Amino acid sequence: PQGTDAVSSGKGVLGDKKKVRTVKNKEGSYLLDRTRGKGILTYDAATKLLIPGKLWLDADHKFNAAYDGAAVDAHAYAGQTFDYFKKVHGRSSYDGKGARIISTVHYGKDYNNAFWSGSQMVYGDGDGSVFIPLSGALDVVAHELTHAVTQTSAKLIYQGDSGAINESLSDIFGAIIEGHYSDGPDWQIAEDIFTPQKDGDALRSLADPTLNGLPDHYTKRYIGTEDFGGVHINSSISNKAAYLLANGGTHYSVNVNGIGSDKTGAIFFRTLTQYLTPNTTFRQFRVAAIQAATDLYGASSPEVSSVKAAFSAIGLN
Ligand SMILES: O=C(O)[C@H](CCc1ccccc1)CC1(C(=O)N[C@@H](Cc2c[nH]c3ccccc23)C(=O)O)CCCC1
Ligand SMILES: [Ca+2]
Numbered sequence: 483p484q485g486t487d488a489v490s491s492g493k494g495v496l497g498d499k500k501k502v503r504t505v506k507n508k509e510g511s512y513l514l515d516r517t518r519g520k521g522i523l524t525y526d527a528a529t530k531l532l533i534p535g536k537l538w539l540d541a542d543h544k545f546n547a548a549y550d551g552a553a554v555d556a557h558a559y560a561g562q563t564f565d566y567f568k569k570v571h572g573r574s575s576y577d578g579k580g581a582r583i584i585s586t587v588h589y590g591k592d593y594n595n596a597f598w599s600g601s602q603m604v605y606g607d608g609d610g611s612v613f614i615p616l617s618g619a620l621d622v623v624a625h626e627l628t629h630a631v632t633q634t635s636a637k638l639i640y641q642g643d644s645g646a647i648n649e650s651l652s653d654i655f656g657a658i659i660e661g662h663y664s665d666g667p668d669w670q671i672a673e674d675i676f677t678p679q680k681d682g683d684a685l686r687s688l689a690d691p692t693l694n695g696l697p698d699h700y701t702k703r704y705i706g707t708e709d710f711g712g713v714h715i716n717s718s719i720s721n722k723a724a725y726l727l728a729n730g731g732t733h734y735s736v737n738v739n740g741i742g743s744d745k746t747g748a749i750f751f752r753t754l755t756q757y758l759t760p761n762t763t764f765r766q767f768r769v770a771a772i773q774a775a776t777d778l779y780g781a782s783s784p785e786v787s788s789v790k791a792a793f794s795a796i797g798l799n
């Protein structure tokens with residue numbers, strides 16, 4: 483649409499006030515951010531299953547209605563995730579070439595999930611019991627957009643080991659990106675939009691995957707056929723390694739010295755974009771991460787020793 487670049491006020495899923503970048507004309511304000519890359523655009527599926535749906539237009543330029551919250555957060559959190567990859571890692575949008583970022587909210591009825599479609603992000607509203615609108619969590623938005631980074635770099639196949647690594651990298655960057663905008667990662671995923679009636683739980687914990695019955699050691703990996711061979715299950719194995727690398731700890735009697743979440747992010751970003759390939763296995767993931775840390779900090783650095791220890795602690799040595 484034609485118009486002028488503007489900023490509007492709005493409220494997110496949790497009622498939190500925030501600004502959104504828009505294009506404004508006499509019809510109203512569109513959720514079209516032309517200040518980042520080739521643009522960030524947010525659409526409304528209006529509970530249907532057709533994507534992308536309709537570019538979001540707010541007639542009175544104020545995004546404060548309850549129905550607006552999912553769109554406000556999808557748009558704002560996509561912008562924050564864009565900024566993280568650009569400023570921290572020098573990558574412009576998910577493809578490094580400023581690719582347009584498209585999100586659709588209000589997908590389906592009571593849809594308890596979100597996904598990267600291969601070309602855009604899609605968010606359900608949840609049923610209000612398992613989930614509330616899924617774009618209401620920065621770690622979820624960053625998780626989904628990291629799938630796009632993976633798709634335009636390592637292209638990790640979404641099944642088995644490579645699929646679990648694909649999933650793990652989305653959880654790791656989901657946590658780190660959320661932490662980048664607060665006082666560090668909470669090492670949980672989707673805690674802000676999961677089971678509104680229950681406190682203190684999360685969809686997944688990187689700190690302790692066993693809280694959700696998920697594996698924290700390679701010997702406990704799932705080898706069945708569900709969930710594309712357990713991509714959302716075995717992801718927890720390397721999620722734990724990332725948690726240990728950042729924070730340190732002793733896991734199955736292996737000591738890891740923490741190096742902090744910024745260096746952890748740098749190592750996994752370099753691993754993802756320089757060394758992983760479509761069929762990377764968990765063993766190859768360890769080798770790739772050691773190589774990335776060696777490039778960044780040197781072969782005899784404490785960072786490299788911590789990467790080795792973190793992977794040993796989860797049974798990959
Ligand atoms: O991006 C992803 O990996 C998940 C998308 C999975 C998907 C894949 C293909 C088509 C549709 C959906 C979405 C998220 C996820 O981890 N979903 C898990 C857990 C989950 C969410 N809602 C569910 C409903 C039923 C069962 C499992 C789930 C899954 O789909 O397994 C990521 C962060 C939050 C939601
Ligand atoms: Ca979190």
Ligand SMILES: [Zn+2]
Nearest residue numbers: 625629649652
């Ligand atoms: Zn995922």
